[in-house]
Amino acid sequence: MSQRTESRIPGTSRLRTRAAFLALGLGASAAVGTGVAVAADAASGAMTLPASAAASVQRQAAVQAKAAETAKAAKAAQAKSEAAAKSAAAKKAAAKKAAAGSAAAKKTASWINPVKTYTLSASFAQAGNLWSSTHSGQDFAVSSGTPVVAAHGGTVVKAGGNGAGDGPAYGNAVVIKHGNGTYSQYAHLSRIDVRIGQTVGTGQRIALSGNTGNSSGPHLHFEIRTSANYGTAVDPVAFLRSKGLSL
Numbered sequence: 001m002s003q004r005t006e007s008r009i010p011g012t013s014r015l016r017t018r019a020a021f022l023a024l025g026l027g028a029s030a031a032v033g034t035g036v037a038v039a040a041d042a043a044s045g046a047m048t049l050p051a052s053a054a055a056s057v058q059r060q061a062a063v064q065a066k067a068a069e070t071a072k073a074a075k076a077a078q079a080k081s082e083a084a085a086k087s088a089a090a091k092k093a094a095a096k097k098a099a100a101g102s103a104a105a106k107k108t109a110s111w112i113n114p115v116k117t118y119t120l121s122a123s124f125a126q127a128g129n130l131w132s133s134t135h136s137g138q139d140f141a142v143s144s145g146t147p148v149v150a151a152h153g154g155t156v157v158k159a160g161g162n163g164a165g166d167g168p169a170y171g172n173a174v175v176i177k178h179g180n181g182t183y184s185q186y187a188h189l190s191r192i193d194v195r196i197g198q199t200v201g202t203g204q205r206i207a208l209s210g211n212t213g214n215s216s217g218p219h220l221h222f223e224i225r226t227s228a229n230y231g232t233a234v235d236p237v238a239f240l241r242s243k244g245l246s247l
Contacts, residue, residue: 111152111243112203114186114222118142120247121219124235136233137185137223138247144190144218146209150200151240154178157228159196163187163213166230170221171213174206175228183228184236187221188213 118140126135154176163170170187174194177183190210200206211218224236237247 110202111240111245112149113140113240113245113247114148114151114184115140115142115146115209115220117146118220120237124233124237136230137187137221138236140209140220140222142209142218142220144208144210146220147205148186148189148207148209148220149203149205150176151184151202151222152176152178152182153200153202153204154184156194156196156198156200156206157183158185159192159194161212163230169214171215172207172210173213175225176200176206177228181226183225183232185221185223185225185233187223188215188219 119142120138121141122135122139124135124138156174157177158164158166158173158175161172162168164173164175166173166175166185170185172189172192173185173187174189174192175183175185186207188210189207189212191208192206193208194200194206209218209220215221222236223233224239226232226234240247
């Protein structure tokens with residue numbers, strides 16, 4: 001029976017033991033140091049990122065900020081454009097209203113001839129066998145069916161046959177009341193297009209000329225009166241000329 005013989009170097013066992021203890025001590029120190037560092041980061045609430053990751057986050061934040069700024073600028077531009085459009089529309093509407101008001105005021109203030117194309121025939125105060133005394137108005141010789149318009153804006157106070165109440169000699173007639181105690185009368189009409197109480201504007205068609213009543217041919221008999229009734233007529237040509245018209 002053989003017996004195993006081990007050779008030992010004096011002091012070797014002690015050296016290995018000591019080295020093992022030293023290694024164990026260094027590992028423990030490293031572990032403890034790392035734990036302290038992590039604990040410190042956790043306590044401060046900060047996370048340390050690698051430089052490349054931090055740069056990427058910063059670029060993304062810059063892109064988002066620029067996009068938000070662009071969207072904000074676009075929204076502001078759109079709001080400005082809409083405000084400008086509304087302002088332009090409001091100005092246009094105001095100008096249109098002012099123009100309409102001006103046109104209406106001008107139309108109301110002016111006087112015009114009761115027919116456009118005509119020949120003056122029997123004149124005011126002219127004597128003749130067609131009238132019981134003298135002629136009470138001015139005749140405008142026109143064809144039957146010629147549009148007759150209001151010489152001035154006002155309210156219709158008479159309209160109908162029998163001279164609208166002034167007698168059969170006038171045939172179909174209309175009387176319009178204007179301001180300042182002035183009235184206009186239109187007679188011998190073939191058709192009446194207005195009714196009593198209706199408001200008419202200057203130049204609005206009120207009838208068609210004709211040859212009704214005591215008439216020797218188609219024409220419009222026109223009077224200016226100081227009341228709605230027969231017997232208050234004044235020279236219509238002189239009156240219209242005082243309003244700036246040429247007859």
